[in-house]
Amino acid sequence: MGESAALIRPLGQPGDLGWVVLAHGELYAAEYGWDTSFEALVVQIVANYANRRDPQRESAWIAEVEGRRIGCVFCVAADATTAQLRLLLVDPAARGYQLGRRLVDECVAFARAAGYERLRLWTNHPLAAARRVYLSRGFVLVEEEPHRSFGADLVGQVYELALTPRTGPAVGASPEGT
Secondary structure, eight states: OOGGGOEEEESOSTTHHHHHHHHHHHHHHHHHOOOHHHHHHHHHHHHHHHHHOOTTTOEEEEEEETTEEEEEEEEEESSSSEEEEEEEEEOGGGTTSSHHHHHHHHHHHHHHHTTOSEEEEEEETTOHHHHHHHHHTTOEEEEEEEEEETTEEEEEEEEEEEOSOOOSSOTTOOTTOO
16 A cells, blocks of 8 residues: 555545544554543544534544554634644554645645634654654644543643744844835
8 A cells, every 4th residue: 555545535435534533442442452432432532523513624544555544633713813723633554655744734724724823732752653644744742741531641742733833023034124
């Protein structure tokens, strides 16, 4: 399977929501030893999206190859000016084909088009591959805090990406623009 073999489509087919929960629960238990409290969090996120989604400001995507789901990402409203990237996942068999980057790019493009000023995400330190994707797309670490969640000692990390240019003169510019 190459990068071009994967289709990224809007979430919305029967089974998509359940697959997101199942894939997250199984994958994070297998790779990081996380317990079912993580799966319960994913259930909440997916249910909130399914029940309260504003289609103008929120969307989600599924990556698939030959009809088999292999990845996902969600873009949801955090507040009036901030979107939140959630639930990025790429199946281990599909890693190395830039799918994480493609999914994040979909989320960033949507958040920009929806008029958000920034895109924010929360992750945890063991997720090194995802962190590399976020950093490659311009996200900046703005906060870190140790916590115990999902049956593990973790360091939570918040990253942000500015989506709109700042208004006003550039730093160091004179008011006259000279």
